[in-house]
Amino acid sequence: MSEENDQIISVQGLTTRFGDHVVHEDLDLEVRRGEILAIIGGSGSGKSVLVNAILGLFEPHSGTIEIFGKEMSNASDRLAVDRRIGVMFQHGALFSSLTVRQNVEAPLIEHAELRGEWLKRVALMKIGLVGLEAEVARQQPTELSGGMSKRVSVARALALDPELLFLDEPTSGLDPIGAAEFDQLIRTLTDTLGLTVVMITHDLDSLYSICDRAAVVADRKIVEIASIPELEQSDHPWIKDFFAGRAKRAKERNC
Numbered sequence: 001m002s003e004e005n006d007q008i009i010s011v012q013g014l015t016t017r018f019g020d021h022v023v024h025e026d027l028d029l030e031v032r033r034g035e036i037l038a039i040i041g042g043s044g045s046g047k048s049v050l051v052n053a054i055l056g057l058f059e060p061h062s063g064t065i066e067i068f069g070k071e072m073s074n075a076s077d078r079l080a081v082d083r084r085i086g087v088m089f090q091h092g093a094l095f096s097s098l099t100v101r102q103n104v105e106a107p108l109i110e111h112a113e114l115r116g117e118w119l120k121r122v123a124l125m126k127i128g129l130v131g132l133e134a135e136v137a138r139q140q141p142t143e144l145s146g147g148m149s150k151r152v153s154v155a156r157a158l159a160l161d162p163e164l165l166f167l168d169e170p171t172s173g174l175d176p177i178g179a180a181e182f183d184q185l186i187r188t189l190t191d192t193l194g195l196t197v198v199m200i201t202h203d204l205d206s207l208y209s210i211c212d213r214a215a216v217v218a219d220r221k222i223v224e225i226a227s228i229p230e231l232e233q234s235d236h237p238w239i240k241d242f243f244a245g246r247a248k249r250a251k252e253r254n255c
């Protein structure tokens with residue numbers, strides 16, 4: 001696969017297991033440059049394990065993972081690719097003893113060896129990029145609302161100017177307005193920075209408002225990967241239930 005290719009991630013024949021428990025078997029997944037791809041599926045279907053395997057957090061049993069055209073079993077390629085990836089974990093995982101600015105500075109110190117005035121400037125620029133006021137930079141994570149914490153986590157994930165961003169349940173714990181604002185931030189950042197985004201989500205509003213496609217994890221595989229209108233027509237039982245649940249909730253709200 002060449003890097004000019006439309007595919008930014010290519011997973012082929014992935015099998016993962018813990019002891020006798022097979023989570024994925026011969027799973028294929030392709031992520032296109034510039035898209036926001038959701039990974040959806042039932043609880044325990046293997047969404048997090050899939051993302052962790054792509055991020056190299058553990059060794060899969062078999063299969064190949066290519067990112068930016070590089071095979072991830074090669075350790076030096078993995079290291080080079082890791083620098084081009086940003087990750088926002090589900091609960092933000094901010095360092096509570098550091099200020100917001102110091103949280104955003106941490107990857108810049110560790111990986112870009114920035115110091116002094118430049119370090120501060122780049123961190124403040126990232127904080128502004130995610131729609132936060134400059135005063136927030138001095139605050140501690142415990143002083144922030146859920147939505148603000150998530151924005152700080154995104155600012156930190158974007159610190160090293162990644163091309164590929166992973167988000168784990170980005171809108172969980174936010175109220176509907178906060179979640180919609182956060183979705184729009186992700187869409188805007190994707191379009192303006194030319195990012196590719198892979199996000200695990202259960203949030204139907206996010207799917208409809210910002211995701212270009214969704215990959216459905218079920219039966220140990222990606223059973224479908226398509227746009228939301230296409231998935232709505234699927235005959236797969238889990239996908240049918242998922243979208244039927246949405247229609248039902250919308251109807252209940254309107255009653």
Ligand SMILES: Nc1ncnc2c1ncn2[C@@H]1O[C@H](COP(=O)(O)OP(=O)(O)OP(=O)(O)O)[C@@H](O)[C@H]1O
Pocket residue numbers: 018023041042043044045046047048049050
């Ligand atoms: N480190 C581990 N050791 C053993 N089993 C694990 C480990 N990590 C995950 N699993 C198992 O792998 C399966 C898939 O887990 P995973 O966390 O990927 O599911 P998920 O689709 O992300 O679920 P949820 O939506 O509930 O977060 C589950 O049965 C889980 O118990």
